[in-house]
Amino acid sequence: MFKQHIRVAALCGALSLTLGSNSFAADLPTANEMFAKMGFGINIGNTMEVPGNPTGWGNKFPTEAYIDSVKAAGFSTIRIPCAWDSHASNGVINKSWMDSVQTVVDMCMRAGLVTVLNIHWDGGWLEENLKDAKKDEVNAKQKSYWTQIATHFKNYNENLLFASANEPATTDDNYKHETEILMTYHQSFVDAVRATGGNNASRTLVIQGPSTSVDRSCEVMPVSKLPKDVIANRLMVEVHFYDPYTYTLLNDVVDWGAQVYPQYYWGDDLATGADIVHNCGYNAWAGAMGDKCTSAQIQDQFGKMKTNFVDKGVPVIIGEFGANDRVGVLTGDNYAKHRKGRLAYYDAVMKLAKQNKVVPIAWDTGHEGENNMTIIRRQSAPDGSVFDKDVLNIMRHAYGLDDYVNNGITHVENFKTDDGTISIFKRNRPVQSRSLRTSRTYDLLGKQNPQARVVKVKK
Numbered sequence: 253m254f255k256q257h258i259r260v261a262a263l264c265g266a267l268s269l270t271l272g273s274n275s276f277a278a279d280l281p282t283a284n285e286m287f288a289k290m291g292f293g294i295n296i297g298n299t300m301e302v303p304g305n306p307t308g309w310g311n312k313f314p315t316e317a318y319i320d321s322v323k324a325a326g327f328s329t330i331r332i333p334c335a336w337d338s339h340a341s342n343g344v345i346n347k348s349w350m351d352s353v354q355t356v357v358d359m360c361m362r363a364g365l366v367t368v369l370n371i372h373w374d375g376g377w378l379e380e381n382l383k384d385a386k387k388d389e390v391n392a393k394q395k396s397y398w399t400q401i402a403t404h405f406k407n408y409n410e411n412l413l414f415a416s417a418n419e420p421a422t423t424d425d426n427y428k429h430e431t432e433i434l435m436t437y438h439q440s441f442v443d444a445v446r447a448t449g450g451n452n453a454s455r456t457l458v459i460q461g462p463s464t465s466v467d468r469s470c471e472v473m474p475v476s477k478l479p480k481d482v483i484a485n486r487l488m489v490e491v492h493f494y495d496p497y498t499y500t501l502l503n504d505v506v507d508w509g510a511q512v513y514p515q516y517y518w519g520d521d522l523a524t525g526a527d528i529v530h531n532c533g534y535n536a537w538a539g540a541m542g543d544k545c546t547s548a549q550i551q552d553q554f555g556k557m558k559t560n561f562v563d564k565g566v567p568v569i570i571g572e573f574g575a576n577d578r579v580g581v582l583t584g585d586n587y588a589k590h591r592k593g594r595l596a597y598y599d600a601v602m603k604l605a606k607q608n609k610v611v612p613i614a615w616d617t618g619h620e621g622e623n624n625m626t627i628i629r630r631q632s633a634p635d636g637s638v639f640d641k642d643v644l645n646i647m648r649h650a651y652g653l654d655d656y657v658n659n660g661i662t663h664v665e666n667f668k669t670d671d672g673t674i675s676i677f678k679r680n681r682p683v684q685s686r687s688l689r690t691s692r693t694y695d696l697l698g699k700q701n702p703q704a705r706v707v708k709v710k711k
Contacts, residue, residue: 280410280454282485287567290366292602292647293329293613294322294627295572300356301333301372301418311618311630313352316359321628321636323363323661326648330365331571331613332356333418335374336397343393345400354404361411361667368458368569368613369405370415371397378437379420382430391440398444406450408668415458415490415571416441422462431462431472435479442479442487456486458569464492466553470560478566489561493573493601495553499532499545500575503623510536516578516586518545518593523586532593547600554608562609573601574615577640580622598643602650614647 298309306313322330332353339349353369360367371394373379381390398414405412416438422430438459445452459478461469469491478487494500499515506512515532517523522531522544529536532545557568575597578590605612618630620639627647629639638644638656645655 280451280456280486283456283488283567284485284565286366286410286413286456287488287609287611289328290569290611291328292326292605292651293331293366293368293569293611294327295331295333295613295615296356297333297615297617297625298619299333300353301335301374303335303338303374306352309617314356314359314630315635316362318628318630318636319356319359319363319365320661320663321638323365324658325628325638325644325656326651326653328366329368329569329611329613330360331368331415332360332370333372334370336371336401337374337377337393340397343396345397350400350404357405357408357412358667361408362663362665363661364411364664366411366413368413368415368571369401370418370458371401372418376421378417382420382422382433382437384433387433387436391436394437394440395444398441399448402445402448402452405668406448406452408451410451410455411667413456413458413488414441414445415460417460418571419464419492420460420462422465422468427462427468428472431468434462435473435477439479442481446482454483454486456488457481458488458490458571460490460571464490464571466491466493466556470556475561475564475566485565488567488569489557490569490571491557493550493553493570494575495549496532496545499597503576508536510539512536514578515545516582516590516593518575519596520544521589521592523589527586547604550600550604551608554604554610557610558608568610570601570605570610570612572615573612574625576623576625578623595642595646599646599650602647606650612647614643 296314299306299311299314302308319330334353336345336349339346357367357369371378378390378394394416398416402414405414417434420434420437422434442457445455445457459473461473469489473489478489481487496515498512499518502512502514504514513529513534513536515534516530518532522528522541528534528541531541533542534540535542561568575594577594579587582590602612614627615625616627617624618626620626620629620631626639627644629635629637641656648654648656
């Protein structure tokens with residue numbers, strides 16, 4: 253009997269290692285093991301982070317068709333920017349909002365996506381208050397919210413990651429001290445999550461650099477300054493990449509001591525004559541073209557993250573990146589020139605992210621008009637169809653995938669349990685789908701597995 257117990261335990265252990273989602277409480281994979289499965293990702297932007305109303309900025313509430321399409325498109329990671337403070341009363345998160353967030357998290361986990369859930373801007377209660385006068389108040393709120401969030405999701409498996417903040421804003425004059433304050437907010441986050449126990453005792457947590465700036469993170473938030481953790485190797489660092497801002501995000505002429513124009517053309521195919529002011533690399537203060545923008549600048553930034561964090565054992569995510577598509581702003585040959593450079597920009601970001609071992613997560617707001625960054629459609633029909641196949645295929649190619657073909661996905665249902673452990677033998681009732689074709693798949697034992705279903709995603 254004793255030997256039989258050993259054999260059963262050994263079999264269960266082997267299968268638990270094989271089925272990556274079947275992890276035991278307090279023994280989830282390390283941050284580097286999670287990095288290995290994150291591939292490249294996308295944001296559900298301008299939705300769950302909208303203060304007070306997730307549909308307030310033009311997107312409908314995320315649908316299963318949309319989330320499944322993200323997975324079918326080749327993304328392995330999805331980031332859920334999320335508001336909490338505007339959904340709380342007297343420091344307590346509204347149950348209806350917690351349930352709404354869970355609905356989105358569950359869809360992402362069911363699709364098999366590594367899911368990053370954060371506390372976003374939400375009025376700037378944390379991100380714009382890296383101040384001594386606000387330190388105690390913000391730390392108390394950070395501890396309270398993360399205790400509530402982490403408790404609610406404590407039994408979810410390793411594919412759910414928590415991220416402390418979004419873009420904590422630092423100033424040019426005082427960023428070193430502001431970063432010291434920021435680190436207390438991150439420490440409150442880590443301590444609060446770990447204290448809830450269950451799978452949160454070893455869940456991978458994500459720490460944002462000051463202003464999510466590559467340069468400031470490397471300078472004043474080295475590995476040695478990261479929050480203290482009760483378990484080793486479970487922290488990641490997050491920065492964002494919208495470099496150069498004049499090319500990726502600037503939409504209007506601004507006066508910064510010189511008239512600075514939005515820059516539309518990246519790489520080798522540049523404008524001439526009076527339109528030179530729209531070239532990426534144009535120096536408005538010198539009134540002349542400077543160094544043109546190339547992949548060298550991207551490598552410089554990503555290489556710093558690799559040297560300062562990745563090579564020291566701390567994985568890095570680029571939590572947001574992208575460049576506006578100037579469709580409608582430009583027409584004809586000018587738009588074609590812009591489009592060529594923009595695709596080259598995405599190609600460089602993706603290839604260099606993979607080369608430097610950082611996870612690129614594209615910013616996507618769903619907006620389909622001028623200055624959009626949308627890849628997967630969700631503001632017009634059909635929901636979840638590919639909006640920008642050129643960008644999607646560039647992202648896929650960088651990670652060794654062929655051109656996009658809709659092959660559907662396999663749903664998994666065993667991403668959480670009531671007691672914090674995952675049983676590979678636990679069976680749930682079959683999931684019914686209203687408009688999606690389903691079929692059963694088989695587990696490693698060769699038996700029918702009602703925990704999984706193949707979903708053909710609408711094109």
